[in-house]
Amino acid sequence: MPLETLPQVLRENFKKYGNRVAMRVKDRGIWQEYTWEDYYLKVKHFCLGLISLGLQKGDKVSILGENKPEWFWAELAVQSAGGAAVGIFTDCLPGEVKYYVEHSDSTFVVVHDQEQVDKLLEIKNDIPKVKKVIYWDPKGLWSYTDPILLSFDEVIELGQDYEKKHPQLFDEIVDQGTGDDIAAFCYTSGTTGLPKGPMLSQTWLVESIREWGQLDGWFGKDFEYLSFIPPAWITEQGIGIASTILGPMVVNFPEEPETVQENIREIGPDILFFGARLWENLNRMIQARMIDSTFLRRLIYRLALPVGLKAADMKSGKRRINLPWRIIYFLAYHAVFRQLRDRLGLSNVKVVYSAGAAVSPDIIRYFKALGIDVRLFYGSTEQGVMTMPREGDIRPETSGPPVPWVEIKLSDEGEILIKNKYPYSGYYKDPEATEAKIKDGWFYTADFGHMNEDGHLIVIDRMEDLKELAGGKKFSPQYTEIRLRFSPYIKDVLIIGGPDKEYVTALINIDLDNVGRFAEAHHIAYTTFTDLSQKTEVIDLIKKEIVKVNLTLPEWTRVRRFVNLHKEFDADEDELTRTRKLRRTFVEDKYKDLIEVLYSDKDTYKVEASVTYRDGRKGTIETSIHINELQEKK
16 A cells, blocks of 8 residues: 555554654753654554544644644644644744634644643634644643643543544544645745645655655665754755655754754754754854954964865865865864864754755855755745755755756746646635636746756745836845845845835844944943944944945945844744744835935934834834945945
8 A cells, every 4th residue: 555644654664663763852951762653652642532522534733832742743643634734833923823723724723831822822712613722731731720721641641542442443544544635734924915824735745755855865864853943834844744754764852942053963963954044143153153262263263264165166066176175175174174063063964954045155155165065945835845956066056956846947027937746735715826826837936036057046036026226227135135144243134225216225133142242342331232233333343244245246236325223123023924034025114214214314213113022012112223324445
């Protein structure tokens, strides 16, 4: 019998590998292990427990929590019963949680802890279809008596009792599963409106991920993987949930989100995914620590890095590094880069990915200098992986050639069009949006790009985000933004332009940690993020970073004026999506008065901004921010 669904593959893994380790989770400082037998039995009994509570084939179950084994068990249990799992990001506010649960018609919600339970209790009366809210971490919930609540362990016990009365039921329902069954909803990030609910079939998760693993050679290798990307994101559905079952691989879970870097070093994973912003953060952290290092260490690093970058350039594409440079790089690697990789926990990595947003070629080139080939692939929630850099042909500026199961062409306007052997199953309750995305069999991605002479795709920006200045010349804000984020002192940036604007301006978020270190090193006293951002020395620091990038840009796309914003962009204020992408149109509208001042002759702007805190409270801050001119050397 062919294995068409993840629950069928999980059951086969249980039969083959029973006592082999499938999962590890760090709890109270100790790594707890679960075998394939444990994995299978947790899924089986949780599934039967849900069925005993009324779960039916085709039902949807929302899951809201951090990366823990219980998320994986719950998702596979729902799929075993013929249902679909709906992932929700942990930092969603109650109103956002309500949208996902209500829109997906979820009948159960599985949550992590007291924080998430409180969100559900706040919106309980607005989600009448939900029968039970099931939590897996009981800390702080002992006094909660709401009848809608049930613990994860109680559902497991219900399942064990249900199995005694229906001993063959689980195998029967797993056998009934087919590749056409909807396995998961992965809601879009909502950069252009309310999030839509793409439906992913079992075939999407099993066959496309199986081909991906075979293409990149990480199936059957006993690889270790650390799961810390939100499972609500499509990438973790593919690499974290599907791949670790299909591989099979050992999946490890960090103790807390704050301990990820420490846990990566402990585990030494073989396969790793960092989103674009994480690679940028890691690069900023390395640069900042080198600035704080001893003179001798800085000297050795500064001598070794140009060697690494030169070797990276020589290895770019299919070229081979010559013997003299191989020897020089060998010495630099063992003197500096090997220890640096060890400190980052990247000593064992064999396959390293990034996606979700553009990454500066400088970032990819930098890590290539360290001996780490970051494969920046191009994909989407609806279509999965579409292009992939191949081993031995990784180029910093491209996302690689199309994968074998995808066909790509460009429209006359430069929009990337896709035909996929494993497409998504449409948007839930939105056939009009589904039809609008597909014309003549081609999926319209709304991304702008081009193919180079070697068939590699270069993704430049979203079609709607390309800007035209008053003179008629076009530019890509994202192109400049990713290069500015290469600076250790710039955490985020929004580039502004438009047909009614003569030149380009920028809203800058400083990196508090690294700029804070700069301030301490230069004896600059400050009190808050806002205070630090407006210090003359900090403005000059950011100005120098912008000038560096300006020198690499065509003259009409260079930043002429900028402000250091008084606050960071925040997902809780809808300025960022939950995957840390800028909601460009929303942010431009929110700061439209400030942007008007950027294009005036004023040199300060008084702002009173509303702030939404993580606990839902609202407040205001009032300050003056400086409008800064860039005087570039001719």
